[in-house]
Amino acid sequence: MKAAPYLLCLPALVLFAGVVIVPLAMTVLLSFHDWGQYKGIEPVFILKNWQEVLGDSYFHEMFARTFRIAFFVTLLAAVFGAPEAYILNRMRSPWRGIFLLMILGPLLISVVARTLGWALLFGGNSGLVNKALMGMGLIAAPLPFMFTETGIVVALAHVLMPYMVLAVWASLQRLDPQIENAAVALGAGPFTVLRRIVLPQVMPGILSGAVIVFALAASAFATPAIIGGRRLKVASTLAYDEFLNTLNWPLGAAVAVLLLLALIGIVWGANRLVERRYAQVFA
Amino acid sequence: MSRNGPLALAYHTLFVAFMLAPILVVCFVAFTPEGYLSFPTDRWSLRWFYAIAQYPEFISAFWRSLWLGAISSAIAVGISVPAALAIARYRFPGREAVTALFMSPLMIPHLVLGIAFLRFFTQIGLGGTFTGLVLSHIVVVIPFALRLTLASAVGLDRSIEHAAVSLGATESVVLRRITLPLVLPGLVSGWALAFINSFDEVTMTVFIAAPGTETLPVRMFLYIQDNIDPLVTSVSACVIAITVVALVLLDRAFGLERMLVGRNANHGR
Numbered sequence: 001m002k003a004a005p006y007l008l009c010l011p012a013l014v015l016f017a018g019v020v021i022v023p024l025a026m027t028v029l030l031s032f033h034d035w036g037q038y039k040g041i042e043p044v045f046i047l048k049n050w051q052e053v054l055g056d057s058y059f060h061e062m063f064a065r066t067f068r069i070a071f072f073v074t075l076l077a078a079v080f081g082a083p084e085a086y087i088l089n090r091m092r093s094p095w096r097g098i099f100l101l102m103i104l105g106p107l108l109i110s111v112v113a114r115t116l117g118w119a120l121l122f123g124g125n126s127g128l129v130n131k132a133l134m135g136m137g138l139i140a141a142p143l144p145f146m147f148t149e150t151g152i153v154v155a156l157a158h159v160l161m162p163y164m165v166l167a168v169w170a171s172l173q174r175l176d177p178q179i180e181n182a183a184v185a186l187g188a189g190p191f192t193v194l195r196r197i198v199l200p201q202v203m204p205g206i207l208s209g210a211v212i213v214f215a216l217a218a219s220a221f222a223t224p225a226i227i228g229g230r231r232l233k234v235a236s237t238l239a240y241d242e243f244l245n246t247l248n249w250p251l252g253a254a255v256a257v258l259l260l261l262a263l264i265g266i267v268w269g270a271n272r273l274v275e276r277r278y279a280q281v282f283a
Numbered sequence: 284m285s286r287n288g289p290l291a292l293a294y295h296t297l298f299v300a301f302m303l304a305p306i307l308v309v310c311f312v313a314f315t316p317e318g319y320l321s322f323p324t325d326r327w328s329l330r331w332f333y334a335i336a337q338y339p340e341f342i343s344a345f346w347r348s349l350w351l352g353a354i355s356s357a358i359a360v361g362i363s364v365p366a367a368l369a370i371a372r373y374r375f376p377g378r379e380a381v382t383a384l385f386m387s388p389l390m391i392p393h394l395v396l397g398i399a400f401l402r403f404f405t406q407i408g409l410g411g412t413f414t415g416l417v418l419s420h421i422v423v424v425i426p427f428a429l430r431l432t433l434a435s436a437v438g439l440d441r442s443i444e445h446a447a448v449s450l451g452a453t454e455s456v457v458l459r460r461i462t463l464p465l466v467l468p469g470l471v472s473g474w475a476l477a478f479i480n481s482f483d484e485v486t487m488t489v490f491i492a493a494p495g496t497e498t499l500p501v502r503m504f505l506y507i508q509d510n511i512d513p514l515v516t517s518v519s520a521c522v523i524a525i526t527v528v529a530l531v532l533l534d535r536a537f538g539l540e541r542m543l544v545g546r547n548a549n550h551g552r
Binding site: 002004005006008009011012013015016019020022023024026027030080083084087088090091097099100101102103104105106107108109110111112113114115116117118119120121123128155158161166169215216218219220221222225226235236239240243244249252253256257259260263267 | 286287291292294295298299301302303304305306307308309312320361362363365366368369370372373375378381384385387388390391392393394395396398399400401402403406418419421422425479480482483485486489490500503504507508511515516519522523526527529530531534539540543
């Protein structure tokens with residue numbers, strides 16, 4: 001009977017050992033191989049790719065851009081997504097479900113189709129977004145969105161927004177409305193209630209949403225590739241280029257492995273921080 | 284519970300407009316009668332929807348995506364059910380690690396998975412094949428299948444099974460007549476969520492699909508990289524329409540919130 005759970009897990013374990021762990025190990029190994037224009041991939045053990053990725057200022061700039069974009073996407077998602085989750089949570093029954101479907105639904109719509117929508121909205125200087133912003137008198141001249149970091153940040157914030165709303169929504173479900181009522185009864189204004197009662201309780205939700213959004217934004221591919229064009233590279237589009245255009249697979253593998261390591265470090269660190277900071281909430 | 288004020292509702296309206304704008308724009312532009320990207324102003328036209336028929340690569344990519352999603356999700360559910368039962372019912376050493384491993388495709392960037400699969404499949408001779416696509420898609424949809432089958436396995440009332448045993452049912456009868464029917468809703472919703480995720484997957488697939496095994500999102504992505512014209516908007520509009528219909532059906536049947544938030548999802552972690 002002791003073997004039963006392992007037997008039940010066996011098909012999945014075999015699949016993961018064969019089709020996840022082995023390929024990932026091979027990729028790490030690949031990043032240490034040599035490559036030449038004419039000789040192709042040489043299975044030797046050298047540090048050339050890692051020295052290039054860690055030492056070359058081109059790669060520094062590209063990784064800095066990747067994480068800068070991910071940071072601003074996370075910031076936008078938190079600042080705009082968290083209040084929306086709170087408003088949604090206060091809605092009445094039919095509307096709540098309808099709007100939740102409208103906001104979470106895009107999560108399941110093809111990311112290529114959603115990014116295409118942004119490419120159409122940005123569309124050069126005459127794009128709808130610029131027309132709307134100028135119509136409201138917010139800007140005097142059209143802003144460049146296509147092929148810029150700003151454009152990538154806006155489109156990615158839209159693509160990843162549902163994850164933030166979802167995370168904050170989940171933490172709001174655990175919130176006891178009686179605490180808010182008690183604060184009101186004791187004379188707190190609506191903003192005091194938000195700042196002193198609601199925000200501290202949903203903070204773990206915002207932070208876990210932020211971790212998800214950051215990780216997905218830093219490794220997003222289709223959106224930066226379409227909005228950023230061929231010149232404005234982030235880590236994922238650069239790795240794609242190395243693999244499918246330049247064919248320097250070892251260098252592409254080094255970029256991807258470095259991105260993976262950086263993300264693991266950031267996510268792990270953030271989770272540690274959240275756990276330590278909010279230990280009393282979870283205990 | 285207090286109501287939302289006018290300020291909150293104004294914010295909410297803007298937010299929903301932001302979320303829907305790019306999706307609606309694609310659908311509008313798809314109906315343009317012109318040969319270039321423009322909004323249909325005075326008349327609407329289906330010419331770009333008819334034009335899809337002239338591009339067999341979109342049609343074949345669509346069917347490939349459909350089959351790929353259906354097959355890989357079915358296999359993923361088939362693998363997830365026993366694993367979910369093991370995780371839900373037994374306390375065994377390594378239980379947490381096993382769960383984390385099966386959920387790991389959610390954490391590993393699809394870019395890294397795509398690169399790893401490209402290297403691996405090229406080495407073992409599966410590069411650019413449909414088999415390779417199926418294997419890779421099983422891996423990335425397993426977390427969705429497992430999460431929902433696990434939620435229903437955890438919520439399963441074991442006393443019903445004990446009752447069946449005490450009434451003389453054999454182990455296989457209990458499994459077939461009691462356990463499986465009880466986890467069926469989780470199984471079906473897990474399959475559906477897995478299917479949608481497979482159908483939309485582009486980041487990983489773009490690395491491993493070759494000409495001839497391109498899925499619909501990959502075909503669309505490569506097309507957009509070359510140029511954006513009304514044709515790709517009409518293809519996208521069709522994809523959006525299909526997804527919206529599936530979404531509404533799923534929401535009616537299972538509740539989208541429950542599927543995405545996964546109320547019991549954290550149980551195994």
